[in-house]
Amino acid sequence: MLFGRYFLFLTVFVGLIVYLALPYMWTSSQERSFETIKGDPERGKYVIRVAGCVACHTDSKNGGKFLAGGYKMQTPFGVFITPNITPDKTSGIGGWDLKTFSKALTQGISPEGSHYFPSFPYNAYSKMTTQDVADLKAYLDSVTPVKTQVVDHDLTFPFNQRRGLTLWKWLYFDESPLKGNSNKSEAWNRGAYIVNGPGHCGECHTPRTLFGGLETSNHLSGVSKSFAREKIPNITNAPETGIGKWSESDLSFLLQVGMKPDGDFVSGSMGLYVREGTGMLTPADRKAIITYLLDN
Template identity: 45%
Template sequence: MIKRIILSLIALALIGAGAFWLLTAPGTLSLADLPDHEPDVEHGQYMFYAGGCASCHATPGSEDKLALGGGLKLASPFGDFYVPNISPDPEDGIGGWSTLDLVNAMVKGVSPDGSHYYPAFPYTSYQRMKLEDVIDLKAFMDTLEPVKSDVPPHDLPFPFNIRRSLGGWKLLNLDGKRFEPDPSLSDQINRGAYLVTGPGHCGECHTPRDALGGLERSKWLTGAPSPEGDGKVPGITAADLDWSADDIAYALETGFTPDYDSLGSSMAAVVRNTSHLTSEDRAAISAYLKSVPGQ
């Protein structure tokens, strides 16, 4: 009898482990999923700014924001992350990656060796990107200078150091859907929505997170505590921010608020990117933000 119970328990544990293994397996796209698209380096550069890649990946303290040596420490309630090198260096960076590798990293959060990335890398936003835009981005990043760097490994306590468990997190937070325009809204608002929710990944800081670190979508863009623990990230919905659309566009261009304070903290780096966008795109971002009612 006892033997039977023990055997049943072992069988249950094995089934549980098997289910965990299957459910948390990193899912990826294959070559057949990629659109037939001729890479456009110039547009890739534009997406590089729209995506704000340099904000985290540029070597800290370097004047050259295209030196993507990584190494920046990102503090979080789950531990400290160290931003990887994404320069084309074959050893320290991502030289040798295929376009499909970058697509899977950005929209699936999976590395070329098939393991999960931590969502400090904002793939829950990047998954909304058009694959053509990611392909262009790859073509641009291939043109950058390789950078050598020695980035420390992430410093995370148990259980957050078990990458496989991110498969469960992804079941909750990564739906795999590209951005779909809302036909009831203007082209301008849809363009802004794409830039904000996809490449711009604004929600990653401006939306509060739940206990597991997933975005609370019902509180989309309504502001959040700073992930670094000191200060607040403001809400940017129509209800939260009483700036005009022109004020928002001007702030994204110059870094100046309507009362000529200058944006600081992480937003200073964001403005270094948004200042490279076209005035039409900055206006689209403003129009979209003004269309999000907030609470």
């Protein structure tokens, strides 16, 4: 009996120590080197469209300034409000160097060393090439700085605890680099990179476990009700349930203007991503995405 009580005490005590130490218990398995890399803002201006950053970091519905944040993401855990990523020194990310930026984008770690919530899709961005990350940073440095009020997310306990994210990362964060497939065409490989890296399609189109990890065995198979309460279609090449019967031009049209074969337009988060992202892709990149989607 006495032992039982000690045991409980010990468990709580050890639990508390682990909890307090958690933020510092994450080490990335991927270290990038930037020494020989030079970012090109012109290329970055394109990468930002592929990666859909503008859709989340601009509050376009309420007339928010370009990349100044304030876009609200409703989830069962509360509301995430995206931060300002213009180069303003106090409310934005001005003054961050490339390494700090890359750590945020590809490892989900803030300059203070705490974890970002996976509502910032760094899980997919961890697959981005170092050149793309550097180009993106060079472009972000060149946009107009906007000063904003810094607002915190409105999350319910315990989901507002960043420490708990160490556990999430241990369970679900996969930052291993993408493997190319030499048996497939260059377009297919480019498509695989866009879909699984910057395009972060799976972050929405792949179902999640109860705690928000991606069910990798159900890659791109759709979600009946996402955290944002959207119905997200299956975009595997399954003929009946997925997009297997869509023609290349159907898919190209969808990515370019958001129109489905039945004449309806996509809305919600996809509508936003088409408008602020995929609609601006080159025909070659659209074709690459389609090549991969129809053959994977």
